[in-house]
Amino acid sequence: MNNTQNILTQYIYPMLPPHIPKLLMQLPGKLLANLTEIRIRVNQPLLLVVGNHDVMVADFGQTTIAAQAYHCTMQDLVKIFQVMCKNSVYAFEPELQQGYLTIPGGHRVGLAGQAAVFDGTVKALTRISSLNIRLARSIPGCAKLILPFVIDSINRRIYNTLLISPPRCGKTTILRDLIRQLSIGNTNLGIPGVQIGLVDERSEIAACENGIPSIDLGPRVDVLDACPKAKGLLMLIRSMAPEVVATDELGRAEDTAAIQEAISAGVSVIATIHSRTIYDLYTRPHIGELVQHKAFDRYVILSNRLGPGTIEEIYNTDQEKIYSHANEVKVCG
């Protein structure tokens, strides 16, 4: 049984009504091995995203004719949602307000439906009509290529690093492995294991279950699970004395303020952000200022050109290219 089939059996199938796993189990193992998303929409065909394309699922396997495909029902979505949030909407209130849930194993489930809005803010999501189950994979070694670029062996510190890519390009997978490798240390690169504080706001990186990471992140990582990034970064700096703090998906003003404070406090930062190039970041509010003030020492650009986790380019603090995929390509995920 390969990695994806393990994930499906252990984490995804128990969340779905029994007839859907039955349909999926009929599909060829090779197809399931490359599965990245399961999309379930009311009265629409059950869709699997495999690599860069999608396939519809029918009783007899995959199909290209929508009429033959299994059409998901409202009942399916209600039951899936019920199981995923453990019949406890209140326990996932902040996540639901942002339109997602994270299930055991760190797999993120995107939700769409009817938003209940009060005073201009989304109070809750009701009548869920679409689900997107995104399979998270831990791929030990996928950040090996980046590792030498983020270590300052002269000053024996870790560079402030920003991983940049559009969604579904393997940012979280690369970040997870980078944290693991830095936590273990690398004698060849002259860096002992470093103390890392990880703020895992969406419970995706460490996939904590009852506060304990279910994914191996090495021996020197303190995880603050389901905590807002900005508050979590400052809490970790004050309480756990990390050498490096890491977090996923920067965006809000308070996130960039916290990053700035961490860097000023002498703590290295590793973070990710949605963007296509560094230049796109210049025009972005808040984070643009950080980039212009050269807060980061390394910018790693990822894409899914050759599969999620393709490392396209690495830039230094002056935005000079220090690595390009032209001669070497590393594919993860």
Added chain:
Amino acid sequence: MWLKIIGSIIIIFTSTYIGFSLASRYAERPHQIRQLISCLSALKSLINYVAVPLPEALSQCTCGLVGPVTDFFHKTSILLHNGRLTPQAAMDQALKDSKQLVFTQAEREILTSFSATLGSMDREEQHKSLELIHEQLFRIQKDAEIRCEQNVKMYRYLGVCSGLAIVIILL
């Protein structure tokens, strides 16, 4: 003669047992309602303060207590853990399975209406719902205590006395 004596003793013991068991239901009810209120208060804290999901919260809210009420919460928790039941279905099933509970229709109706919205609302609404249930149960507890005081002694005496009366009539 011996048969008459043995028969009389059996009649007195049986009627006393019936009287005491009826009395114990009245004595047990306020105790179980108190435990229910205590468990629901703990559940309120677990939902409001730490947002523990229902299956875990229902088993954790009984800490320190033993008896049919804690068994009822554990059964509900297990049913939610195992199956694809809604909180209402799980709680109804657990109520049916918990034969030791001496709840009357009033408590059962309160629990059924409470479980209908359990887990499907945000923390604030859940808090309001639990506050309301708490108030209703508090009133029922007072009433159960009054009934307990009135009826416990009466059923015990009635059990013994009716046994003696039957023996006297038969002799």
